[in-house]
Amino acid sequence: MGYMENYEKWLASPVLSAAEKDELKAVAADAKELEDRFYRDLEFGTAGMRGVLGMGTNRINIYNVRQASYGVAAYVNKEGPEAAAKGVLIGYDTRIMSREFAEETAKVLAKAGVKVYLFDTVHSVPEVSFGIRELGCAAGVMVTASHNPKEYNGYKVYGPDGGQLPPDAVQTVIDAMNSIDIFAVEYEELDAAMASGKVEVVGPELNEKFLQIVQTQQCNPEAVKEVADTFKLVYTPFHGTGSRPVKEILKRIGFKNVLVVKEQDTPDGTFPTVKSPNPENKEGFTIAIEMAKANDVDVIFGTDPDCDRVGIVVGDAEGVYRTLTGNQTGALLVDYILRSKKEKGVLPADGVVIKTIVTTELAAAIAKSYGMEIMNVLTGFKYIGEKMTEFVEKKNHTFLIGFEESYGYLVGNHARDKDGVVASMLIAEMAAYYKTKGKSLYEALQDIYKKYGYYAEKTMSYTMPGKDGMEKMAAILSGLRKNPPTNVNGLDVIKTTDYQEQTITAKDGSQEPLSGLPKSNVLRYDLSDGKSYFIVRPSGTEPKIKLYLGTYADSFDEAMALIDAIVADCEKQFGLK
Numbered sequence: 001m002g003y004m005e006n007y008e009k010w011l012a013s014p015v016l017s018a019a020e021k022d023e024l025k026a027v028a029a030d031a032k033e034l035e036d037r038f039y040r041d042l043e044f045g046t047a048g049m050r051g052v053l054g055m056g057t058n059r060i061n062i063y064n065v066r067q068a069s070y071g072v073a074a075y076v077n078k079e080g081p082e083a084a085a086k087g088v089l090i091g092y093d094t095r096i097m098s099r100e101f102a103e104e105t106a107k108v109l110a111k112a113g114v115k116v117y118l119f120d121t122v123h124s125v126p127e128v129s130f131g132i133r134e135l136g137c138a139a140g141v142m143v144t145a146s147h148n149p150k151e152y153n154g155y156k157v158y159g160p161d162g163g164q165l166p167p168d169a170v171q172t173v174i175d176a177m178n179s180i181d182i183f184a185v186e187y188e189e190l191d192a193a194m195a196s197g198k199v200e201v202v203g204p205e206l207n208e209k210f211l212q213i214v215q216t217q218q219c220n221p222e223a224v225k226e227v228a229d230t231f232k233l234v235y236t237p238f239h240g241t242g243s244r245p246v247k248e249i250l251k252r253i254g255f256k257n258v259l260v261v262k263e264q265d266t267p268d269g270t271f272p273t274v275k276s277p278n279p280e281n282k283e284g285f286t287i288a289i290e291m292a293k294a295n296d297v298d299v300i301f302g303t304d305p306d307c308d309r310v311g312i313v314v315g316d317a318e319g320v321y322r323t324l325t326g327n328q329t330g331a332l333l334v335d336y337i338l339r340s341k342k343e344k345g346v347l348p349a350d351g352v353v354i355k356t357i358v359t360t361e362l363a364a365a366i367a368k369s370y371g372m373e374i375m376n377v378l379t380g381f382k383y384i385g386e387k388m389t390e391f392v393e394k395k396n397h398t399f400l401i402g403f404e405e406s407y408g409y410l411v412g413n414h415a416r417d418k419d420g421v422v423a424s425m426l427i428a429e430m431a432a433y434y435k436t437k438g439k440s441l442y443e444a445l446q447d448i449y450k451k452y453g454y455y456a457e458k459t460m461s462y463t464m465p466g467k468d469g470m471e472k473m474a475a476i477l478s479g480l481r482k483n484p485p486t487n488v489n490g491l492d493v494i495k496t497t498d499y500q501e502q503t504i505t506a507k508d509g510s511q512e513p514l515s516g517l518p519k520s521n522v523l524r525y526d527l528s529d530g531k532s533y534f535i536v537r538p539s540g541t542e543p544k545i546k547l548y549l550g551t552y553a554d555s556f557d558e559a560m561a562l563i564d565a566i567v568a569d570c571e572k573q574f575g576l577k
Contacts, residue, residue, distance in 0.1 A: 003038035006057055010038075015063070015183040016055070023055045036466045044068060044177060046170050046382060050145050050154030050542070053097060057182075060153050062097075062104050066185040067177050068155050069105040069141070073112035074176030075157075075169055076138050083138035086160075087115030089202070091128035092143035093241050093306040095153050096269035098122070101143045105155075107187035110198040114138075117202050122267060124241040124307035126410075126419035129162035130210050131202065133414070139165075144306040147278040148542070150271050163385030163416030167518075210414070211249055214422045217412045219340035223433040224254045231432050232297045234288045235424070236261035238277040239268040240305030245421045250428060259295060261288050264302075271305075279304050279311025279407055282323040289313060289321045299431040299441055301424060308381075308418035309407040312427055314442045326407040327360035327457045328445055329427070333409060334363050335448055336430045337401055338370040347372075352391070354384045354402040357499075357517075357524070358535050358548040362455035363403070366448070372400065378499070378520050379537060381408055385416030405459060405548070453552045456559035460547040460567055461539075462576045469543050476545060476574055480523055480536060488534070489562075489569045491527040498523055527566075534566060536574070545576065 001009075010016065011024055027033045037056030042049050042064055049068060051060040076083050088109055092102035099122075106116045117135060119128075125142055132140040140158035148154075157165050157173065165173070193199040218224075224231075235250070235258060237243040243265055250258050263273050264287065271277045274284040279302045288300045292315070300313040300321070313323050324332075334353055341347040353367040354375045364374040377383035384402035391397040392413065403409040408418030411426060434444045449455070464472050484505075486493055496505045499522040502514045522537045532551040539546055549566055553559035571577045 003035045006038040007034055010055065010057075013183050020055050032466070039467045044071070044170070044174055046167060047164060047380065048154060048156040050148065050152060052151050053153055060155070062100065063182050063185075065101045065104050065155060066108050066187060067180065067182050068157075068173070069108035070112070070180055070185045071173035071176040072105075072139060072141060072157055073109050073114050075165075075172045076109075076114050077112065078172060079138060084114045086136055086138040087117055089117040089119075089128060089131045089135060089137045089140040090143070091119050091123040091125075091131070091140070093124075094122050094239060094267040094269050095143075095145060095305060096150065097153055098143045098269065101153065101155065102141070103190055104187070105141050105143070106199050107190055107193065108185055110193035111186050111188040116193070116199040118199055120201050120203050122241045124245060124421060125156075125417050126308060126415045126421055127207065127210050127245065129158060129415035129417040129419075130213070131206050132158055132160065133162045133416075134206060134209060135202075136160075142306065146306055147276065147280070147304040147309060149276045150269060158417075161385065161389045161416050163389065164380070164382035166382075166386070207245070210421075211245060211252065213412065213414045214249055214419075214425060215252055217422050217426065218253060218429060219337060219426065220429060220433050221253060223436050224429055227432050227435045228254050228256050230257075231255065231435055232257040232259065232295055233428055233431070234259045234261065234291050234295075234297050234300040236264040236285070236288050236302040237307070238264055238274060238279065238284060238302055238304060239266060239271050240277060240303060240307060241267075242303035242307035242420055242424070243267070246303060246307065246424045249421055249425045253425060253429065255428060255432075259291055259297065261291065263287055277305050279309055280323075280326070282313070285311075285313050285323065292321065298435060299428065301427055303420040303424060304407075307420040310409065310420045310423045310427060311407055312441070314440060316440075316442045322442065324441075324445070325457065326403070326405045327362065327455075329407070330355070330403040330405070330409060331360060331362045331366060331448060331455075332430065332441065332445055333403065333411075333423070333426060334366050334401055336433065337411065337426070338366065338372060340433075341400075342370060348398040348400075350397050351400045352397045353400055354387050356380070356383070356404040357522070358459075358537065359403065359405045360455055360457050361550060361552075362448070362452060365452045365455075369452070373397070376517075378517055379404065379522070381410070381418050384410065388413060388416060405457065449556065454554065454556045454559050455550070455552040456556060456563055457548070457550045458560070458563045458567065460549075460576075462545045462547070463543060464545065465543045473538050473543075473545050476576070477521060477523070477536070477538065480574065485525065485573055488525070488527065488573070489565045491529055491532065491566075493525045494528050495526040496523065497526075532562060532566065534570060547576065
């Protein structure tokens, strides 16, 4: 069915309200907008679905949320009556339509005979992941678009382990979605479902259990006590779900001077104080930095709307406030956690640090120096979660920390997704620990570089929206496979790893199979200086191609200059600009 046929179907549907039809009529004269709204169905993948809010098959709205919920019900019911009775936990963040989408999900699941646990207010991703495990649910749903701009929302689905669904389960959801017309999904009114006990509201008891278990992950509570009177930090939840749990955990572990950015401490899906609620962007920390300057603050950090990511800002020796990358924060946490456990004599012999294939190799150098194993997994925290579950089942490794370059960290076995609450607690504690040593976090990072080398990384994102953008992304990846690059910035490509084709190709053309990782549309190129690499990967949740680069040198400036030169040549060769 073409996009105009889809448009006409929606416009003629008796299910749509007058306001929804008015929205569609308002874009009737814009052929490009109309095509983008209706040329495809919003994709449901291993990370669920995410899109711009609005009417249309390629937008997120109550109709495809109902359809996705029908798919989740089919997945749970396929597991049998016991799974349906265990139920599904539904959480939601502060975004526009998040509460409404959560309620629509509950209504569809209730009609399909699946028990529903619905949070009474906004909750973070880690609380949902934890709650699924704590309540013994068969699945979970989190309504969020993470750190995307205000125009977006999304729908993430979790399995019984609290991790995102594996591919076979996702396919069950997709098959069920495809089997029913988007306007034919049946649902039960929420009031009736709650009155009959099909939908149960989850209150603050679960929040308390979550905080108690997060607090057990402290490494040096004595360091916090030592500097509590003088240590200051600034925290911003960027109008999101982190406000309640992060402020509470900092209070519980003894921080006395937590300055909260009041302007960003209100739940507001329009995110009025930032261009985008992304803790990767220094722009969002403008107010926080001014507060820090006025109050002689030790560290600044912020969590994104669903509180699964944390970004930090630290002052250097000259008093300049610098945003740390996800790789730098991850390296600091890896070193701090392993150092603390070693100092206390509790570093396990079978300890493992898990990172994704696009995450800094500095973490590997640090882990190995402590005699710990480093494991690489595909991009996406679900793969870290899968390894954690495997460790528990096989009892063959002790999980220490998992992280990815995109500002997501997890310590502890209470969840199977990124946890901005435990990460915030440990970042604050880590800063306090180094203060007891007379150092700032920035100085601690410089010490790591001096010991292991100046590792530098960069992630470039190239947005390619709409149908044309999807076609361009496909053409770029296809071109790289048909005509692989042989030289970038004067350096030969000595090894090409194709995670989709599961091959490793040497410079002379010889090949060996890639094993141990699932298929994924990702290409990695290692260069002839023996230290530089770049990775090309289309985003799984956004209309972007991402370029990840890494190297190390005798100074940070030298490493970054090399990366910038490689970026420029990649952009020119691959048509990324």
